[in-house]
Amino acid sequence: MRIIGPSEVHSALDFPSLVESLRQAFRSGCTVPLRHHHNVPVPGAPDATLLLMPAWQTGQHIGVKMVTVFPSNAERSLPSVMGIYVLLDGKTGEPRALIDGPALTLRRTAAASALAASYLARPDCERLLVVGTGALAPHLVEAHASVRPIRNVLVWGRNFEKAAKLAHRLDRRNLKVAATEDLAAAVRGAHIITCATLSTEPLVLGQWLPLGVHVDLVGGFTPQMREADDEAIRRARVFVDTREGALKEAGDIVQPLASGVLAESDVAGDLFELCRGTRAGRRYHDQITLFKSVGTALEDLAAAQLAFERAR
Secondary structure: OEEEOHHHHHHHOOHHHHHHHHHHHHHHOOEOOOOEEEEEEEOOEEEEEEEEEEEEEOOOEEEEEEEEEOHHHHHHOOOOEEEEEEEEEOOOOOEEEEEEHHHHHHHHHHHHHHHHHHHHOOOOOOEEEEEOOOOOHHHHHHHHHHHOOOOEEEEEOOOHHHHHHHHHHHOEOOEEEEEOOOHHHHHHOOOEEEEOOOOOOOOEOHHHOOOOOEEEEOOOOOOOOOOEOHHHHHHOEEEEOOHHHHHHHOHHHHHHHHHOOOOHHHEEEEHHHHHHOOOOOOOOOOOOEEEEOOOOHHHHHHHHHHHHHHHO
C-alpha cells in the first residue's frame, strides 16, 4: 500500500490534469452514497463536523474519505479541515493507497470550481477576487488561472494582515496579487469572485455584482452557512456541483429555497449536466452566473485515482 503525503499530492495533481479528470468523472459517473454528516460537540468551542464520504466505480476502485472540520482550530494555528483518504482495489478490496486528506481536498475542491468556471465564467476573465484567506485560497487562485487568463487578483479577509501576507506570497511577475479592505469595490470590479469562508452571514451582496461576473461559492457546507445574499441569488443563473448535496446542505441554496427566493426549478444545472453537455452554461456576455459547491465523493475518487497513478 502506498502512502501519499501532501507534497506528492500537490505534485501529482496539477490543475490542468485534475480539471480534465474531474470532467471525465462527471461525464462517466460513479456510485456515491449519501455522505455521513455528524456534529461533534467541542467543549468551549463551536461544534465540529465529522464527514464520511464513500464512492466507487465497479471493478476499479473504492474510496472513502474521513474528514473533520474544527472551526476553532484557527485559534490554535491549525487547519480547520483535516482527514485521510483510503483507496481500495475495486476487485479485491485490497488497500492500495493512504492519501493525505487535506491536500487531496484542497486540490479537488479548487479544481471543481475551475471546472465550473470553464463553463460559466466569461472566456476573457482577467480579474479575480478571493474572499477568504484560509488554506484553500491559494489553490483557488491557481485553479481559476488554469482555465481563464487571470492577470490581477485581489484578496479580502476579515483580517487584513492575513490578506496582505497571502497576497505577498502569491504575487509574481505574470500574476499581480494585492490585498484589499474594500470588499464592495472589489466585488464591483471583479470578473470572477471566489469565496472560501466559514461565514454564517452573507459577505457578497447582490447589489454589488457587476454584469457578466461569475460567483463561485465554496466555503459553506451546512444549511446555516452563507456567503452570498438573496439578491445575489435573484440576479444570477444558479448552478451547483450536485443537486442532491447542494439542495440539502448548502445554506446559500437551502435558505433561499426555504424563503421562496429560489425554486428547485431555478437551479439551472449541475456539473453532471454541464460536463455531459445536456445543460448550457453561460448564455451571454452580461449574464451573472453563480456556482455553489458542497463537494462530492466523486471528486475525491477521481483525484485519488489520478494521484495514485502518478505516484506509482
